[in-house]
Amino acid sequence: MALVGANGHGRWHRRVIGGLHDAGQLRLAALVDTRPIEQEPAAPVPAGTPTFTDYRAMLAEVTPDVVVICTPPHTHLPIARDAVIAGADVLLEKPPVLCTAEHEELAGALARTGRVAQVGFQALGSAALTALTDAMSAGRVGAVSGIATLAAWQRPDAYYARAPWAGRRTVDGRPVLDGALANPLAHAVMQCLAIAEAVGGGPVAPVSIEVERYRVRPIEVDDTAMLRVRPRHGPPIVAAVTLAGEDFLAGEVRVTGDAGRAVLEYPSDRLLLPGETAAREVPGRRGLLENLLAHRAAPGVPLIAPLARTAPFTAVLTALQAAPAPTLLGGGLVDAVGDGPQRVLRVRGINEVLRRVAEQGALPSELGVSWAVPPWRAVLAGPE
Template sequence: MSAPPTPLPLVLAGARGHGRWHLANIRRLQDQGVVRLAGICELTPLGPGELGTFAGEPPAQSADFGALLDSTGARAAVVCTPIQTHTELALTAAARGVHLLLEKPPAATYADYTRMTDAVREAGVACQIGFQSFGSHAVPAIRQLVRAGAIGTVQGYGAAGAWVRDDAYYRRAPWAGRRRIGGTDVVDGVLTNPLAHAVATALELADSGTADDVAGIDTQLFRANDIEADDTSCLRVTTAGGAPVTAAVTLCAERAGEPYVIVHGDRGRITFWYKQDRVLVQRAGRGPEEAVHGRTDLLENLAAHLAHGTPLLVPPHRTGAFMRVVEAVRTAPEPAALPAGAWYTEPATATTGARRVVRGIDALVAAGADTLSLFSELGAPWAHPSEVSTP
């Protein structure tokens, strides 16, 4: 009988904020014998309360990522740090032969993304980008439906996301809602970070995930909040394959809703609520069909790749098209401030802070995905065609 595989020793860089999710996921996989948390990299060490169930077996902690990788002998690292730090941390890991799960977006600029992909390739390390929705078993199921002609000829892919974020969201970190800090690009806008999955998932379903799959990008970037970055935006990616990919998203929704992607065919449509792994197929001559699919965890997939050669679900080249979007947003004109009459302030409640709401945005976002249209094409009075940039 062969010995059980040795758990993959890893370091978590960034254990607060969204990093808490990764910490809990590592706990789950450690209990299954898949991984072992060897260290945590944070500027300020986690206390016993933050370590939770790891407090009884505390991992090494250090603010020096490279030194922590060296001292722990980690074979992999999960990087969940501010966007502008991703590239340098990835380079630090690659230089030591350490494999990566790198949170999205993989970099703040296309040049940094290229530096990162070159470094991991030359070092021969595995790198998984943290688009969790790519692990949904709904993705190959939808592709198979499309290949089988279930909805006829595909006309396009429309993503929609209407989320709610209060004032505290933009005060949670110095980089929140910023396009740049000093001379460093951050690009923390709605399209590139909080609702990045909507854009990336639509591109993945369109089988247009690589940089070469992008023929052009139109963006319309707006903000209701007093921030640098965009909080209410839309885009259209013209793909090399011809089918357009659009996204309409906001953090200033009237009511929070589940984000989704619609695959439009000339004989039906498929709607994918990617956070729920839920799929609805509507086609001519048949009743609606709904299914909920399973999901493969990206860290578990990385461990399986290293142990058994299982293909990675989100290798860096599959996010090249998304990084073209990040670059288009980064180099676009500054997001236009919405006129005062376009939004109002929702007062704070016992559980949430005050927040800005764009009037009619929920219907506008849904219409964008339904018709593959930009805000200006839908007649939004504050959206003008002159605010569209095409890199």
């Protein structure tokens, strides 16, 4: 196994790989990064592990069976394509690719080579998500009329200085889309799409996408966004997220039906079903790398997050590429907490707006929020 992008978030992958290496389930054959490999005390590099600064040189010399790709989003497609052509299966960090055309290109490479790609939406391996969809199938929620997610996080100034592509819409003419919907809170959107998949009994086919996007800094992408996806079949999906929250809200997915409402706090795997008085933790997450290894050993074991499953998410990103620049919020609407690189900007009243959007399935402009602008809308396909 090789890891491309061994620094930054790649150190998390090194910890996972290190444990599996020590257990004899794999052999770490190479680390790749354009910068010197940083030491990770929780997962030291095994003695003698080759390191590279160019993934192409690594593919030629090491010929790995599996490649984990944890590089900037706009580099995913060429690295993944080259890895599968070289004969490797891949675990590809989210967002996997940045538009439907890239998705189709990578899917074609997988089909031609017979390789597979797992996408790093690790929350899809949650036992809590399975418990929720099982409860829905058993009628605990009833006929589903709405699926929504809301999350309020905070990111300091340092977050947008972490890399040259941070907060950018494009780099060197290639899309990056490092916004709240596409990157840090992508899991919230993907969880909703997975639930919609369970409701409809098959892949989600978005017909239209409406989005309001805002920012509190001179960045090129959104740090606050409200999204509504209307699928061909099933209820609408609404996402209301921010990186400029007043108070921390880890991330909730709400499923509303005529028998009640279920709430899944996806980062903590806490689930509240209709008729229950308190949320309970549902332990157990299947690791995506372990699942990929199990699939390689026995192809009858299904992948948790195959590339095909993420096609609706990529359709959302395709729409975001065409959307206008996010609206800048400022003045008395935004306040600052802290100084220097750890300064955080917050939108006054944003948490309440997020709750209203998730509760009513309406976007801020439709709710009469004073600072809201009309949504941008993309029609992806006509009705059947």
